[in-house]
Amino acid sequence: METVKLTIDNKTVEVPKGTTVSKAARMLGIDIPLLCHMELHDLGIENKPAGCRICVVEVEGRRNLAPSCVTTCEEGMVVKTHTTRVLNARRTVMEFILSDHPKDCLICPKSGHCELQDMAKRLGIREIPGQEIAAMSTYRKDTSPSIIRDLDKCIMCRRCEMMCNEVQTVGALSAINRGFMSAVAPAFEQNLEYSPCTYCGQCVAVCPTGALTEVNHTPDVLRALADPSKTVVVQTAPAVRAALGEEFGLEPGTLVTGKMVAALRALGFDYVFDTDFAADLTIMEEGTELLDRLKRHLSGDKTARLPILTSCCPGWVNFFEYYYPDLKDVPSTAKSPQQMFGAVAKSYFAGKKGINRKDMVVVSVMPCLAKKYECQRGEFSVDGNPDVDYSISTRELAAFIKQANIDFNNLPEEEFDNPLGESTGAGVIFGTTGGVIEAAVRTAYELYTGKKLERLDFTELRGFEGVRSATVDFDGLKLNIGIAHGLGNARKLLDDVKSGKSQFHAIEIMACPGGCIGGGGQPLHHGKSEILKARAAAIYREDKNKPLRKSHENPFIIELYKEYLGEPNSEKAHHLLHTHYFERKKKIFVKP
């Protein structure tokens, strides 16, 4: 590899050609501040518009200061990162950014997690000159079912735009206007609700300030808990237990399942259940559907379309409803685990306990912002009563626990309630990319071959590569499996499906890079992809520690079918656990 040698702050370093000055400096232990720049190294995601100019450095022989985030190292370069000129310029840049930024940090939803706040602190800003003449921007707030845009707090780092366009290829957000009027917005400055937005929340996950945040449903949950006439049931998604601890200062990748259950019980939930149970149920329905389609397809039935696509991820569902409406009969009709849980809780469980569904409130804790939209979809309600009443994010749950004076780190470990709290390892791995299809394979293999699966860890389906494929041997039948995480990667597989080139029998898609562990509702990663890796590892650890690791072995799933549903894909199961999809893209109307 070709290298170059340069000097930064009087220290010499040799780096591969093409390395940026800021990265070379980091190798020397010099931490140049970066604001607009963000990188998720293991996922190949990088935002470098070189817009904020916080990272400027002095390069000998150059007239102007250079942005270190995009300036590449050259042989013999002499760089100074903290001369008076650099420090003054950096301060001026920060003062300009802050000049029209609201100063309501005390009550900002991002307070304590705001990178702008951190930067102001780091640079020791104590006053903002020129405020009396600076115009304050006054954008209206845009509240969608999942995401709030408060553009007065936007600093034009354009991370959200990069995520929305380059990574997710959703194209809901773009930089618009110029100068003071510049902002990131949907077309024609319409609300997000009328844009192609999938509510994946990746814009929120990378926003350094309070410009993009989630709709907070904690007050609604609190009200339900305080109402004695309501039975309040909570379900927790698999990825939450692998990340919640971070909000309480625990190492990324710490599993807090037992403490989370204890905290939810302390908050006053009547039943603490697990979405993992519904994930096992999803496998029963989706796995059966896969086998059914596969058998029909193999026997020459042209109506049985393959590949089957997973349907657990609401961001992904929104995506194909908008961009691939002609493929809407390809994904599995199985509802997502969140919605399966709600449907079962308000029918089977409510019936068992003799509770009227109107007196039951189902709350979900999700790593996801699209789940907020999903639970509000009209088809997931009975007579106006939703199957899942409120969906709160991992971050909202953490804040809720803190408000309730619960000393989370010192809680004892507690167990989920039954019957909807029991789950297998297969349900747990839904939380990371590749997990849903691995869980499906574990069950489908045994149902198809009638043989016991010897090897449970399908490592070939794991990993962080954006698009992966593997072939699994079903006793002679070679099952081709595709996996994509991140909607831009999904698009690659979908275009092949659309053109008929796809050789896959089944494809798993998750909207967020890394899967649910990297969801838009998770504790903020601030560009550290090792955090996402630690969460994924925790998920696989939890799976490994489970006594049961195949969905069809979950005793309460077996009981649910025996007592209530009959068998997978039965008429009753279809009514409760399956759904249909809609075309979401508006038509272009032509004047007659």
Place this chain on the structure above:
Amino acid sequence: MSSIKIELRQEDISKIREICASFNNDEQELINVLHKCQEHFGYLPAEVQEVISDCMGVPTAKIYGVVTFYSFFTMTPKGKHPVSICMGTACYVRGAEKVLEEFKKELGIQVGQTTKDGKFSLSSLRCVGACGLAPVVLVGEKTYGRVAPDDVRNILKEYKDK
């Protein structure tokens, strides 16, 4: 999802498709496509941007971003009598700004806007090559030279009934 009602005629859509196709629907040519469309329609309403988005596979948000970034592009239709005031150096030093202010006052609109009745629109431009006549005002095809703020009302009067 609510729908934006696109009220373009079939021939308008065909025209936009034709323009996009003449640039091979290449995203890199977006600015040229927008130029051509503005040339044809006089402005770039949301509906036109939607069709361009559909043809070229570029998100509408991106197109809107480009349209709002470059001051040449406009989303408001020009008036029946477009008024342009030259703000080039020669015109500027001879008081074009005061003339522009007077037009804004008389018409009750800002630069880039069109009066409610659709009669007048206001824009500023840089040098029409008639510096000897500075300050210069154009109304449609007609040129007015050595315009003073006091002349503005009379100029507009000429078009009141046209």
